Amino acid sequence: NAGVMQNPRHLVRRRGQEARLRCSPMKGHSHVYWYRQLPEEGLKFMVYLQKENIIDESGMPKERFSAEFPKEGPSILRIQQVVRGDSAAYFCASSDRLLNTEAFFGQGTRLTVV
Amino acid sequence: GESVGLHLPTLSVQEGDNSIINCAYSNSASDYFIWYKQESGKGPQFIIDIRSNMDKRQGQRVTVLLNKTVKHLSLQIAATQPGDSAVYFCAETPNTGFQKLVFGTGTRLLVSP
Numbered sequence: 001n002a003g004v005m006q007n008p009r010h011l012v013r014r015r016g017q018e019a020r021l022r023c024s025p026m027k028g029h030s031h032v033y034w035y036r037q038l039p040e041e042g043l044k045f046m047v048y049l050q051k052e053n054i055i056d057e058s059g060m061p062k063e064r065f066s067a068e069f070p071k072e073g074p075s076i077l078r079i080q081q082v083v084r085g086d087s088a089a090y091f092c093a094s095s096d097r098l099l100n101t102e103a104f105f106g107q108g109t110r111l112t113v114v
Numbered sequence: 115g116e117s118v119g120l121h122l123p124t125l126s127v128q129e130g131d132n133s134i135i136n137c138a139y140s141n142s143a144s145d146y147f148i149w150y151k152q153e154s155g156k157g158p159q160f161i162i163d164i165r166s167n168m169d170k171r172q173g174q175r176v177t178v179l180l181n182k183t184v185k186h187l188s189l190q191i192a193a194t195q196p197g198d199s200a201v202y203f204c205a206e207t208p209n210t211g212f213q214k215l216v217f218g219t220g221t222r223l224l225v226s227p
Contacts, residue, residue, distance in 0.1 A: 042217030
């Protein structure tokens with residue numbers, strides 16, 4: 001049973017380009033979460049999705065950021081018109097239950113905006 | 115010793131010592147807590163969890179203590195090994211109806227051989 005798979009591991013984008021980050025949850029997991037981590041800081045919640053539904057996006061910036069978890073395929077975090085401040089590590093986690101359960105994290109995508 | 119400031123607090127110990135990492139959480143309504151270990155360049159790795167109806171839970175070489183009165187969580191690592199060197203985060207789950215983790219600031223553990 002493979003763990004949470006994220007790709008790419010490293011992504012370099014020029015200012016103004018789009019960044020697409022992919023996350024395949026663990027097999028059997030229907031709950032997906034995206035977190036952002038700046039250097040020397042803890043992870044900050046961005047969005048929680050179930051298949052085809054965004055449940056909570058209270059941690060997502062209102063502009064340029066979007067997320068989806070389609071019926072088939074991985075969850076996608078999209079950042080349009082990237083700026084230097086978007087440079088961070090983006091982690092995806094998945095769980096098999098709604099509450100009080102371990103969330104398994106992927107290895108993250110390190111986005112660098114130049 | 116410990117240092118605080120702009121950088122992560124750091125705990126330096128010798129191999130074989132016991133380590134205690136502390137965390138203050140913010141939401142008195144949180145009912146589930148997890149300790150994660152994060153090695154450089156990797157994602158957080160689950161260590162141990164505890165529910166709010168418990169005050170202590172033990173795993174292999176690790177113990178988590180929960181003091182709800184002062185909203186304090188601690189992680190004890192027995193016989194610390196060089197492989198334990200990493201950043202440790204506590205995370206709480208406020209009562210939002212789903213598994214939304216709120217992470218603490220983290221503590222870097224350095225274990226010297």
